[in-house]
Amino acid sequence: MTAPAPLLSVRGMTHTWDGIHGCRDIDFDLYPGEVLCVVGESGSGKSTLLQAVSCQVAPQAGSVRYDLREEGLTDLATLSSARLRLLARTDWGFVRQNARDGLRMQVSAGANIAERLMAVGQRHYGGLREVAGNWLHKMEIDVGRLDDAPASFSGGMQQRLQIARNLVTHPRMVFMDEPTASLDVSVQARLLDLLRQLVSDLGLAAIVVTHDLAVARLLAHRTLVMRGGRVVESGLTDQILDDPQHPYTQLLVSSILQS
Amino acid sequence: MTQRHTMIEARGLSKLFTLHNQGGITLPVLRDVSFDAASGECLVLSGPSGTGKSTLLRCLYGNYLATSGSIRVRDGDDWTDLTRAPEQRILQLRRDVIGYVSQFLRAIPRVATLDVVADPLRQRGVAIAPARERAAELLERLRLPRRLWDLPPATFSGGEQQRVNIARGFIGGHPLLLLDEPTASLDAGNREVVVALIRDAVAAGRCVVGIFHDDAVRDAVATRVLALEPASAALQE
Secondary structure (H helix, E strand, O other), X not given: OOOOOOOEEEEEEEEEOOOOOEEEEEEEEEOOOOEEEEEOOOOOXXXXXXXXXXXXXXXXXXXXXXXXXXXXXXXXXXXXHHHHHHHHHHOEEEEOOOHHHHOOOOOOHHHHHHHHHHHOOOOOHHHHHHHHHHHHHHOOOOHHHXXXXXXXXXXXXXXXXXXXXXXXXXXXXXXXXXXXOOOOHHHHHHHHHHHHHHHHHHOOEEEEEEOOHHHHHHHOOEEEEEEOOEEEEEEEHHHHHHOOOOHHHHHHHHOOOOO | OOOOOEEEEEEEEEEEEEEHHHOOEEEEEEEXXXXXXXXXXXXXXXXXXXXXXXHHHHHHHOOOOXXXXXXXXXXXXEEEEOOOOOHHHHXXXXXXXXXXXXXXXXXXXOOOHHHHHHHHHHHOOOOHHHHHHHHHHHHHHOOOOHHHOOOOHHHOOHHHHHHHHHHHXXXXXXXXXXXXXXXXXXXHHHHHHHHHHHHHHHHOXXXXXXXXXXXXXXXXXXXXXXXXXXXXXXXXX
């Protein structure tokens, strides 16, 4: 059988902020429809990895190649910034830890969802409104809130709205930075379950940065464990959690409270 | 009767756990285990507690990494060594070839029992209606009360959760089925249902490798027994 082609291929990627802190020599592939979790403690370089892979900062060494619909795997460093921006708002999504950083808080929920559609040329008001309403429904938000500003939403609703805003253009790859960390435990499960369903229904590939191994267990096919800017262990998520090999992974796994 | 063919070949399997945060002590659990298992057979792993039966089963599923040796699994006419296969290949084998029933159900929040059970078929591209229909048949057979089907299994009793887990493990029709004490938390009546399910699976040409502490269950399903010896004892000899 032939192996499928990766959607994203990262080799030797390094980005440090000051020569010390950041991520180094990162190698991994991400396949279509696959969810990859990056776990590690604060300062392990996992957020830097996410920023470098998604071209928010330029890697100082190594390559990030992405499967463009026409050209196939292409080094993102060779793309113009205009091309990258288009890619970022059509083919990618970016879900931030704090929904306030990923939403426009002053405009309506509907406008937040429709923005990416308008950016790719959709102008029909009724059509945009209908799509936005459908997404609110899908995200379990009352459609009657379509014209309300997200500032009036609860934290969990804001996070769900941010996800809808990102997925409305049917991206192929989504980056998520601690998507549940700012939420109360009582609403985390709902968000995780919605994410789990969406990535499976839409065939999304995702890179999810989290310090919560339970998030990895629930969402991720594969997991990378980071420490000190490097990937110290990678594998199938259940293998990483059930039979961790690296001393640091063993420490992380043994620190989980048994429920 | 379909022709029997080998489904899985383990050669020289060893598993050594290294506990880095406990002074680096090592625990040898499996040492040089070799066996074959074929379609239409139920191979029962036996041996006292601590001989590595569950560890062996987990190595065969790939959530434990074998320290040395090989585990070759048949997928149609292809053979793959799980100990060397890329992760994507292992995920594909789990979807299409290797089923696994663990001792406890890992409940997914908010997902209804019927969909928990139907999920392995959905992953293989079966439409939602027929997948749910098949899930309902299995839950019916396992005598899980119908009023529970639309609820998430998180709040169910141990025996109810285990029956959901069994239904989920059997539904995919995987040609290789790994069972880790599937009947441990079941009453006598439900144990009989599970024994019948296993015998049906074997009669249908599936290959079952399992652990059963209950002697009656073991005698009812086993076509062959693999006795495991404690690896640490072997080392001390």
